[in-house]
Structure formats: C-alpha cells, structure tokens
Amino acid sequence: SQQGEEDPQALSIQEGENATMNCSYKTSINNLQWYRQNSGRGLVHLILIRSNEREKHSGRLRVTLDTSKKSSSLLITASRAADTASYFCATDKGYSTLTFGKGTMLLVSP
C-alpha cells in the first residue's frame, strides 16, 4: 500500500513564485526522501531528511519533517519553468526499501 500521500495532487504556479508540497505517512521511518521525475524519465533524488532532523535546506529547496504528525513538506523557492515535474515523497523504513506516494504534478508557467 502507498504509505506517503502527497498534497496537492497538482499545482500550477508562475515563475518566481514559491511551491509547497506536503506529504503524510502512516508508520515510523528511518528517513524521508523527496524525488523529482520529469515526464517519462527516471527519478532524481532531491533531498533526504532523517527521522531525528526537523528541517533541511539544499539550494532552493527546504524540507521539514514533523514525526509527531507524520508529515513533511517540500518548499521550492523562486520556481523556474525547469522545475515543472512530478514530485514524490518516499519513506524509508529500513534496508533502503522506499514506499512512495502518488506524487504532486507541478507546472511552472513562464
């Protein structure tokens, strides 16, 4: 079953705006990861946050993790048209076996 559930399912914004995606999960985790997938392509790892971390930054990305609420958020600041893609959260319960959500489709218009 899908453990992570992203919200919203789709998001449409203008270039320069910020994009926020949320992820909820059901069971305890070792870490939570965010991936990007361009149409028809493989997945690209964006950021990993461990269960004992609350916030992490990488370039224009900011991820938060609230283990008490079993939720995470991904913020992309100053979005660009090249950020258009599907974004997935994935939870790692151990042995690097990931459970993915269904993803958020982000469309950034010039």
Place this chain on the structure above:
Amino acid sequence: NAGVTQTPKFQVLKTGQSMTLQCAQDMNHEYMSWYRQDPGMGLRLIHYSVGAGITDQGEVPNGYNVSRSTTEDFPLRLLSAAPSQTSVYFCASSSTLAGAYNEQFFGPGTRLTVL
C-alpha cells in the same frame, strides 16, 4: 561512473512469455531494488537485495523472481508475462554510509508492454 544502467529500454511481450530485465550498478552499492510504476501512481517495491546472495520480497512480488549473484547485477525475471505487468520498471541502488540508509540512485527505466 555509469551509475545504474537498465536494459532494455522498451520491450513488448505476449501473454505467457518470459523475459529478464537487466540492472547493473558500478558504485559498489550493497542495496539494490526493483520498483514498478503504473500510470498516475508512485513506485511500488517488487523485490530488493541487501547484498550478494540475499534477496527479499517487497510489496508486489507475485509473478517476478530475482537473484543477486554479484554486487553489481540484479536481474528481474518475469516468469509468465500477464497484461497486468504492463508498467515501467525501475531499478535502484544505494549504500549504507556510516551505518545510515542513504539516497537511492535510479536507473532510466524499462517500459514493458504485455499484449
């Protein structure tokens, strides 16, 4: 480094045929996994391996076999293809660094159609 490579990129099978999807990585990663992605869905874990000679089932293992004779290779076998196995298949690998689980590196995928 080539990273994670998968062959073939595309494959069409008839119901009942068997085939092997190849996956190889050159990063000396201990962990390797196979996922499938259906339209509008995230990835679901089929099988995984924590090292040569060790494999285990994931969420959707039925109809698939795996083996891990070397660290580099992790082939996925479809025993008797069914239309429900039409999907995009991704192989991934990762390592444990300082005892922690880390990011997974994904291959480009194999798009399989079963008629």
